[in-house]
Amino acid sequence: xxxxxxxxxxxxxxxxxxxxxxxxxxxxxxxxxxxxxxxxxxxxxxxxxxxxxxxxxxxxxxxxxxxxxxxxxxxxxxxxxxxxxxxxxxxxxxxxxxxxxxxxxxxxxxxxxxxxxxxxxxxxxxxxxxxxxxxxxxxxxxxxxxxxxxxxxxxxxxxxxxxxxxxxxxxxxxxxxxxxxxxxxxxxxxxxxxxxxxxxxxxxxxxxxxxxxxxxxxxxxxxxx
Numbered sequence: 001x002x003x004x005x006x007x008x009x010x011x012x013x014x015x016x017x018x019x020x021x022x023x024x025x026x027x028x029x030x031x032x033x034x035x036x037x038x039x040x041x042x043x044x045x046x047x048x049x050x051x052x053x054x055x056x057x058x059x060x061x062x063x064x065x066x067x068x069x070x071x072x073x074x075x076x077x078x079x080x081x082x083x084x085x086x087x088x089x090x091x092x093x094x095x096x097x098x099x100x101x102x103x104x105x106x107x108x109x110x111x112x113x114x115x116x117x118x119x120x121x122x123x124x125x126x127x128x129x130x131x132x133x134x135x136x137x138x139x140x141x142x143x144x145x146x147x148x149x150x151x152x153x154x155x156x157x158x159x160x161x162x163x164x165x166x167x168x169x170x171x172x173x174x175x176x177x178x179x180x181x182x183x184x185x186x187x188x189x190x191x192x193x194x195x196x197x198x199x200x201x202x203x204x205x206x207x208x209x210x211x212x213x214x215x216x217x218x219x220x221x222x223x224x225x
């Protein structure tokens with residue numbers, strides 16, 4: 001069985017997009033220095049998690065994909081010889097936005113993107129205000145080190161998503177994610193939710209025979225920006 005070393009970046013963010021991008025690049029370098037061949041960044045890593053409020057100003061955070069962030073990361077991916085998985089807020093057109101993850105190969109090439117299909121709408125997760133459901137279907141990317149499948153956050157709860165992606169040939173599945181503890185809930189409820197999250201990931205892995213099922217869990221408290 002082929003072995004692949006994976007790096008997961010989990011970092012604090014600020015309101016400054018460039019500062020967050022620069023920090024992510026530093027973390028990609030750190031992961032590569034430790035031997036990572038594929039590095040996955042957290043969901044919407046160039047900003048704070050802005051979906052906890054409905055604010056039209058937050059649409060200014062969106063960018064084209066490929067675009068400025070992928071351009072910068074492609075240079076780093078090529079320099080370090082690593083695959084980079086980058087979750088970004090995509091501006092497709094005026095009034096049309098997606099929660100999107102781009103995949104950059106180890107030679108710096110842009111392999112494509114996956115747009116989040118399942119969009120939640122709950123207190124502190126008002127994602128339907130910002131994101132249109134993805135229209136690209138499920139995606140698998142042939143990288144230098146492995147054939148990888150990309151899904152995003154709430155896609156986790158839908159077994160069809162992981163099943164279809166696995167049947168398309170994914171060796172490793174990545175879910176860039178932004179979820180966390182609700183500080184208004186009791187510890188028991190938070191622990192129950194955490195256990196449910198682990199159970200569903202393990203069940204996907206077992207049911208689909210995926211060699212390595214990787215989840216990046218970003219811990220964020222529910223709070224106003």
